[in-house]
Amino acid sequence: MEPVAAISVIPVKGMPLFRPGMSVARELLDAIHRRGEGLDDDDVCVIAQKIVSKAEGAIVHLDDVEPGARAKEIAGETGRQPQMVQLILDESIEILRATPAAIIARHRCGHVLANAGIDASNVESGEEGTVLLWPRDPDASARAIRDEITAISGKRPAVLIADSMGRAWRIGTTGAAIGCAGLAVLDDQRGRGQDLFGRTLQATVIAVADSIAATAALAMGEGAEGTPAALVRGAGRWVSNEDGPGAASGLRPVAEDMFR
Amino acid sequence: MEPVAAISVIPVKGMPLFRPGMSVARELLDAIHRRGEGLDDDDVCVIAQKIVSKAEGAIVHLDDVEPGARAKEIAGETGRQPQMVQLILDESIEILRATPAAIIARHRCGHVLANAGIDASNVESGEEGTVLLWPRDPDASARAIRDEITAISGKRPAVLIADSMGRAWRIGTTGAAIGCAGLAVLDDQRGRGQDLFGRTLQATVIAVADSIAATAALAMGEGAEGTPAALVRGAGRWVSNEDGPGAASGLRPVAEDMFR
Numbered sequence: 433m434e435p436v437a438a439i440s441v442i443p444v445k446g447m448p449l450f451r452p453g454m455s456v457a458r459e460l461l462d463a464i465h466r467r468g469e470g471l472d473d474d475d476v477c478v479i480a481q482k483i484v485s486k487a488e489g490a491i492v493h494l495d496d497v498e499p500g501a502r503a504k505e506i507a508g509e510t511g512r513q514p515q516m517v518q519l520i521l522d523e524s525i526e527i528l529r530a531t532p533a534a535i536i537a538r539h540r541c542g543h544v545l546a547n548a549g550i551d552a553s554n555v556e557s558g559e560e561g562t563v564l565l566w567p568r569d570p571d572a573s574a575r576a577i578r579d580e581i582t583a584i585s586g587k588r589p590a591v592l593i594a595d596s597m598g599r600a601w602r603i604g605t606t607g608a609a610i611g612c613a614g615l616a617v618l619d620d621q622r623g624r625g626q627d628l629f630g631r632t633l634q635a636t637v638i639a640v641a642d643s644i645a646a647t648a649a650l651a652m653g654e655g656a657e658g659t660p661a662a663l664v665r666g667a668g669r670w671v672s673n674e675d676g677p678g679a680a681s682g683l684r685p686v687a688e689d690m691f692r
Numbered sequence: 693m694e695p696v697a698a699i700s701v702i703p704v705k706g707m708p709l710f711r712p713g714m715s716v717a718r719e720l721l722d723a724i725h726r727r728g729e730g731l732d733d734d735d736v737c738v739i740a741q742k743i744v745s746k747a748e749g750a751i752v753h754l755d756d757v758e759p760g761a762r763a764k765e766i767a768g769e770t771g772r773q774p775q776m777v778q779l780i781l782d783e784s785i786e787i788l789r790a791t792p793a794a795i796i797a798r799h800r801c802g803h804v805l806a807n808a809g810i811d812a813s814n815v816e817s818g819e820e821g822t823v824l825l826w827p828r829d830p831d832a833s834a835r836a837i838r839d840e841i842t843a844i845s846g847k848r849p850a851v852l853i854a855d856s857m858g859r860a861w862r863i864g865t866t867g868a869a870i871g872c873a874g875l876a877v878l879d880d881q882r883g884r885g886q887d888l889f890g891r892t893l894q895a896t897v898i899a900v901a902d903s904i905a906a907t908a909a910l911a912m913g914e915g916a917e918g919t920p921a922a923l924v925r926g927a928g929r930w931v932s933n934e935d936g937p938g939a940a941s942g943l944r945p946v947a948e949d950m951f952r
Contacts, residue, residue, distance in 0.1 A: 439911045440700045441926075529950045536950065544861040596898070600860045600951040601804040602868070603942050604878045604899030606906065618864045621914060636914045638856070639864030646866065647907035651699045651926075654881060654896045666701075666911075682863050690789045690796065691860040691951040 439644075439666040441478075441651040442469065443659040450660075452489030457580035460661050471587045474668025476615055477577075478648035480660035481595040482551060482564055484573050484611070490565040492519060506530050516550070516563070523548035523565060528692055534598070541570060542683040543610060545597045567593070570611030571678030578613040578675065590614035590671045592664075593679075594645040596654070600691060607649025609641035609679040616670040617641045617682040639682060640670045699904075699926040701738075701911040702729065703919040710920075712749030717840035720921050731847045734928025736875055737837075738908035740920035741855040742811060742824055744833050744871070750825040752779060766790050776810070776823070783808035783825060788952055794858070801830060802943040803870060805857045827853070830871030831938030838873040838935065850874035850931045852924075853939075854905040856914070860951060867909025869901035869939040876930040877901040877942040899942060900930045 446463045450456070456479060464471055471477075485491075499507065499514035503521055507514040511532050521527070524537035528544060537548040549566045567573040570593050578591040593611030598604070609617065619638040648662045686692075706723045710716070716739060724731055731737075745751075759767065759774035763781055767774040771792050781787070784797035788804060797808040809826045827833040830853050838851040853871030858864070869877065879898040908922045946952075 436703060436911050436913070438700055438702045439907055440698055441907070442698045443696060531950065533948065534950070538861075596896075599899075601798075601944050601949060602899060602902065603944050604897040604902070606866075606899050606903050608862070636856075637864040638910065638914065639859075639862060639866050640910060642862065642864070643866050643906040643910040646903040647699055647701070650898065650900060650903040651696050653696070654898065684861050684863050688793065689861060690791065690794070 436666050436669065439647075439664065441647050442663045442665070443651050443653070444469075444661040444663060445659050447483070447660050450483045450486035452487065452491070454487050455580065456484055456487050457577045457584060460577075461581060461585055463661070464663065469663060471581075471585060471589055471663070472665075472668075473588050474671045475587075475589040476592055476644060476664040476667050476671060477581065477589050478592045478594050478607075478645060478652070478662045478664055479577065480649075480652060480658075481549070481566060481570070481593055481610055483660040484567050484570070484577070484593055485564045488567050488573065490567060491562055492565060494519075494561045494563060506535070510535060516547075516552075519550055519563065519565070520548045523550060526686075526692075538686075539566065541566065541610070542680055543597070543608075545595075549595060549610075566595070566610065571613070571680055572611075574611035574613040574678065575675050588614065588673060592641055592645060592648070594649050596649055605649075607642075607645035607647075607652075609645045609682065612641050612679040613675040614671055614673070615641050615644070615667075616672070616676065617679055619670065640667075641679060641682060696926050696929065699907075699924065701907050702923045702925070703911050703913070704729075704921040704923060705919050707743065707920050710743045710746035712747065712751070714747050715840065716744055716747050717837045717844060720837075721841065721845055723921070724923065729923060731841075731845060731849055731923070732925075732928075733848050734931045735847075735849040736852055736904060736924040736927050736931060737841065737849050738852045738854050738867075738905060738912070738922045738924055739837065740909075740912060740918075741809070741826060741830070741853055741870055743920040744827050744830070744837070744853055745824045748827050748833065750827060751822055752825060754779075754821045754823060766795070770795060776807075779810055779823065779825070780808045783810060786946075786952075798946070799826065801826065801870070802940055803857070803868075805855075809855060809870075826855070826870065831873070831940055832871075834871035834873040834938065835935050848874065848933060852901055852905060852908070854909050856909055865909075867902075867905035867907075867912075869905045869942065872901050872939040873935040874931055874933070875901050875904070875927075876932070876936065877939055879930065900927075901939060901942060
């Protein structure tokens with residue numbers, strides 16, 4: 433394959449604040465239209481997890497959470513709110529590490545990240561004590577948003593739902609794919625490609641969706657200046673009409689995890 | 693800060709094959725010029741580790757390596773060549789895991805990755821049994837390339853040396869920064885930014901250099917179609933005249949490593 437000509441990430445400004453029941457697909461299309469951009473079948477629409485969660489109503493009041501014995505124990509060891517720890521336990525299938533610095537959990541969707549992805553920032557205004565969970569099934573959310581984009585616009589871009597995650601050995605977060613529809617999560621070149629000297633590539637599996645999510649998250653930004661969506665152009669070789677197996681297919685199986 | 697307008701990654705085609713002693717800066721500038729592109733002070737030049745290593749002559753013939761007792765032991769346990777294992781030990785300060793699937797090492801520069809970054813692909817043609825090590829000091833290499841770009845062109849873009857790395861819990865590799873000059877490795881928004889509702893952001897440190905390296909590596913590609921350099925535009929807010937502390941400043945200190 434030829435190298436890509438260029439990959440561009442365009443933040444979609446002017447998205448509204450999301451409330452439960454709002455349509456991410458419709459608001460995204462409206463914002464793209466107001467921006468004067470078009471949408472093509474080989475574009476990738478990157479959407480921040482937080483607006484998908486808000487639209488799906490994945491908001492919890494910490495006061496409504498009753499912490500159990502294990503949550504109280506971990507809260508004591510880590511200096512966290514017991515209600516928050518209970519939610520992390522509820523959202524996880526495994527706690528890998530729990531220290532005052534971080535609680536690293538394997539989310540029920542399989543992703544390993546701090547606090548099981550629960551976010552206390554950017555929840556509804558004035559509602560101290562509310563937190564945002566991940567969408568119930570981020571890959572299903574991506575497929576549903578993609579179908580709605582297609583139904584409204586007639587175009588079928590890929591949809592990638594992104595969240596920021598820490599890494600085991602590197603400081604700071606990068607965007608990663610938690611939900612995908614129509615985008616190759618992995619580009620497996622093992623045994624297929626050859627290097628410049630005709631040798632078979634040994635172990636080259638490129639994490640396409642995470643790579644795109646990383647720069648998209650950087651362009652979208654965090655905090656008050658953040659825009660919760662971006663259009664990615666030039667990655668069409670990894671976009672397909674079929675939704676594919678989703679972001680979950682990019683997770684290392686637990687049996688192969690060397691760092692539990 | 694306003695959101696960025698857009699971030700674009702442009703692969704630089706037409707780079708030559710590198711041999712020891714060649715100038716990465718000069719060849720990059722020539723290839724950019726032939727492409728009809730200009731270069732600006734707020735651009736980021738992303739350069740694949742492999743061409744920096746080749747230009748610096750970081751090539752080893754496995755036959756020249758004498759494996760010691762520990763290398764032979766690990767080679768037996770993992771089914772690897774003892775010479776390759778000895779090189780991994782030589783290039784590392786710590787072996788985190790050694791299994792038939794992977795040897796995960798902390799490189800002497802501090803980065804944790806498979807095989808201490810040693811690559812058997814894309815070395816000199818016809819030279820079976822040669823492998824490529826990382827540059828001796830990738831941050832110093834980035835600074836030197838940046839200075840040479842400035843000396844030749846009068847422009848002072850940032851320089852990022854990237855390699856592909858695996859992740860603990862996710863399949864496939866993403867590009868990551870192993871050498872940096874003039875690019876913010878981290879954007880630390882803790883206590884500085886506020887979210888949309890005026891709350892102080894809790895723990896937001898964005899890994900800027902790794903985020904840029906990820907999409908750049910995707911655009912550059914692997915194998916025969918690969919281009920070993922890319923220009924990144926639109927990330928100027930993270931570019932500065934000073935070289936800064938380099939990619940090593942983005943590594944979690946060993947004392948804070950929860951996954952040794």
